[in-house]
Amino acid sequence: ETGVTQTPRHLVMGMTNKKSLKCEQHLGHNAMYWYKQSAKKPLELMFVYNFKEQTENNSVPSRFSPECPNSSHLFLHLHTLQPEDSALYLCASSQDQGTSGSPETQYFGPGTRLLVL
Amino acid sequence: SQKIEQNSEALNIQEGKTATLTCNYTNYSPAYLQWYRQDPGRGPVFLLLIRENEKEKRKERLKVTFDTTLKQSLFHITASQPADSATYLCALTGANNLFFGTGTRLTVIP
Numbered sequence: 001e002t003g004v005t006q007t008p009r010h011l012v013m014g015m016t017n018k019k020s021l022k023c024e025q026h027l028g029h030n031a032m033y034w035y036k037q038s039a040k041k042p043l044e045l046m047f048v049y050n051f052k053e054q055t056e057n058n059s060v061p062s063r064f065s066p067e068c069p070n071s072s073h074l075f076l077h078l079h080t081l082q083p084e085d086s087a088l089y090l091c092a093s094s095q096d097q098g099t100s101g102s103p104e105t106q107y108f109g110p111g112t113r114l115l116v117l
Numbered sequence: 118s119q120k121i122e123q124n125s126e127a128l129n130i131q132e133g134k135t136a137t138l139t140c141n142y143t144n145y146s147p148a149y150l151q152w153y154r155q156d157p158g159r160g161p162v163f164l165l166l167i168r169e170n171e172k173e174k175r176k177e178r179l180k181v182t183f184d185t186t187l188k189q190s191l192f193h194i195t196a197s198q199p200a201d202s203a204t205y206l207c208a209l210t211g212a213n214n215l216f217f218g219t220g221t222r223l224t225v226i227p
Binding site for chain 2: 002004033048097106110113
């Protein structure tokens, strides 16, 4: 148990559906992250929040919309997704957002396996 | 941008042997490099961090080396066990975030 939980663990949705992924961390961390993991590809950073403020948007399509109401919770709202969006979506947290001179270990949740039909 | 390559997609070794996984990167040398373990259906779990001025780091049966001249890190698991079977990811610190390799799936055969 890493202290980061994600719900749901599995999700199947049609291209016209709207759904949300939820992440909660119980570690008292200030930074939270969304990653996408597809087969045979490295983890792709999607969004970063530090102290509830979005600090990174890695050119993610607008059909993915993050929300961070407080430092412990992070949501990813999904709307009109495409089949190529099917992947494992991982949430992570760290004490603070790392820098090149001060790395931060990230703690990951178990992920949400998303299938878009 | 940084490109990270992990030597092979999959590696099979016999129980009791030493597993050696490779992480190569291009472009700039990061100040820090991390290794994570990922089991099927789970998120990555942090294992070790090594700084650019450290040549070697150990933790129990794990050893990591960092050669900034070769732009390479090696990850060793000595006396490997079937429970060590997992995917191992290397990650480099970028401007403000971590950049991950694609991982090497290690299988330790009893």
